Amino acid sequence: GAGVSQTPSNKVTEKGKYVELRCDPISGHTALYWYRQSLGQGPEFLIYFQGTGAADDSGLPNDRFFAVRPEGSVSTLKIQRTERGDSAVYLCASSYGTSGPLNEQFFGPGTRLTVL
């Protein structure tokens, strides 16, 4: 079956620009997560959705970062006024059920964001 997909796979942008990263979770998975992974580091939690609502957005680094999941499936991570330090691989994961992070997370291939 189809796994988690993320688009685009690569995004190059200029400092100060706005970007949107999209995640299509596995059908039926109610939980969705966004992470950021810098080179040589583990994934860093950003935000967790249960259905349409953000159950935990404590990992968003500042108010330039925002994520939505309006219909409880596809999610978009939005970054305003990008900075060079935002360059990283952005990972999306989904899981079934309402136990959130206690369930196995299925990860997408990631979007590599480069801010010049």
Place this chain on the structure above:
Amino acid sequence: AQSVAQPEDQVNVAEGNPLTVKCTYSVSGNPYLFWYVQYPNRGLQFLLKYITGDNLVKGSYGFEAEFNKSQTSFHLKKPSALVSDSALYFCAVRDNYGQNFVFGPGTRLSVLP
């Protein structure tokens, strides 16, 4: 706040030998512990988890991990390593208060033929 340490950046082991990838953690309350693996050019994959119960947890591909509360450790083990086990391994923890996950920095495992 919870944290995870993986003290070894790199572990090398000969094929057929046992392997251990170390993980220690710090959380408030009871820990929920996980191992994920990242193969080259592939996404992160779940290996196993400890939530409660038996301290020895068995997972995918013959891997297992032992939860040790007194040592706050959750080391990943396999009795006989395969070359195909070569990958990047991440330990992760969640406490029973919040919803977020904390991943360790990863350990690169190389199994030599």
